[in-house]
Amino acid sequence: MGSTGIWVIGTIPDEAARHLASQINESDAIEDIEDAATYLMAEHGTPFVAAARKADPAAALYNALGAAAASALPGTMGNFLLSADEVADALPKAEAALDLSAARRSEIIADTASWMTTMGDEPDFDAAALLEAPLRVLRDAAEARSGAAAFTRWY
Secondary structure (H helix, E strand, O other): OOOOOEEEEEEEEEHHHHHHHHOOOOOOOOHHHHHHHHHHHHHHHOOOEEEEOOOOOOHHHHHHHHHHHHHOOOOOEEEEEEOOHHHHHHHHHHHOOOOOOOHHHHHOOOOOOOHHHHOOOOOOOOHHHHHHHHHHHHHHHHHOOOOEEEEEOOO
């Protein structure tokens, strides 16, 4: 029996982001909040979804980025729920962390691809798309004054 790691990142309406965030401390049903965010992402635009057999895409990227750059991204290890105001605050830090030279970008893509074949079973994984997704989603959310959400899951 195999396992699949996924990372979903997308924009959601600001009011919904605020409402879902208020439910986190009142509920042990984090999966229900993630399910609601996933539904809202699909209704609000096209979320980025990375899936990998036997590997966690967010962990692969965060490992390749290194501690300093990864800690500048919002949330914890690929999981976040941000209102529009929080997106606006997070975007400059994410842009600074992901403003990469061509050489560093190539290194991160190679390291991520290596993780996906060594730790997982995904030799054709698109590491470049994985690197670009968080910043693209945060920029889209900021432009639209929307919230944003991301989470990882195993199936």
